[in-house]
Amino acid sequence: MQIFELKGCDTHGDLKERFLGRNIPIKLFVFLFIAAVIVTCVLLSSSLLGNSDPENLSEDQAYLEAVEAYQKEWNVNISACKEVFFASSDHRAFGEGFRYAVLEGTAAFPDLPVNGKGADITQMSGNEASSDAGYFLEDVFTALDVPNEYRLALPKCEWVLYEQSDGSKLLLAKLDEENLIYLAEQLL
Numbered sequence: 673m674q675i676f677e678l679k680g681c682d683t684h685g686d687l688k689e690r691f692l693g694r695n696i697p698i699k700l701f702v703f704l705f706i707a708a709v710i711v712t713c714v715l716l717s718s719s720l721l722g723n724s725d726p727e728n729l730s731e732d733q734a735y736l737e738a739v740e741a742y743q744k745e746w747n748v749n750i751s752a753c754k755e756v757f758f759a760s761s762d763h764r765a766f767g768e769g770f771r772y773a774v775l776e777g778t779a780a781f782p783d784l785p786v787n788g789k790g791a792d793i794t795q796m797s798g799n800e801a802s803s804d805a806g807y808f809l810e811d812v813f814t815a816l817d818v819p820n821e822y823r824l825a826l827p828k829c830e831w832v833l834y835e836q837s838d839g840s841k842l843l844l845a846k847l848d849e850e851n852l853i854y855l856a857e858q859l860l
Contacts, residue, residue, distance in 0.1 A: 734760045738771050742855065746782060746793070746834055746842045753777030753853060759816040770815045771857040774822050779844070779853050782834075797832040805833045808841055812856040824854040 735758045742748040753775035761769035782793075796804065805826055813823055824845055831845035831854075839860040846853055 734758070735773070738773065738857075741771075742842075742857075745836070745840070746844075746857075748779055748782055748842070748844060748855070750775055750777070750779050750853065750855070753779060756852070757818075757822040759818055761815060769859050770812050771855070771859070772812050772816050772818055772822075773853075773855040774824075775853045775855070776851055777853065778851070779846075792837045793834050795832050795834050797830075798826075802826065802833070805831060805843055808833065808843060808858070809856055812843075812858065824856070829854070 735755055738758070738760065739751055742750055750773075754777055755773065756776055757774040758772070760771045796802070798805070809824060809826065812818070824843075824847075826845070829845045829847045831843060834842045834844070839858075841856075841858045843856040844853070845856075
């Protein structure tokens, strides 16, 4: 058995220097850069596919909470209605604020003297302008900065203004010719 040895060439040493020597920092840097790009792309794409607009998400959540509150506080069921416009002040901290909704669909005017929690409800109704209802609507429009195209004109509809013993108010109005319902609420 004869072993050949090449003079002047250290095969094992050249390989060691080539793969484990000075090229390692460059290879490591390239590997880490490619890995960082891949991780960034994955994170970015997952955030874009998820709920990317937290403001719309919170508005949707506020509307769903309002649907439940209208039922509980005022005996008004609007769950079958389609939202056209909704605005709400942030009333979570103190429980006070305003809500305004324009809905497409139908809802019955409740005729109960108490709400779901047993609080007394008084009501005033009409089919033309009333100073109490008009001032109340202006307060809601101003507080929520409601655009003109979504503002209710009282003389054009049938409406009922409800008031609870704590001073909270709800104006429920129907505009039959357009199948629209307007809800303006002040929470106290």
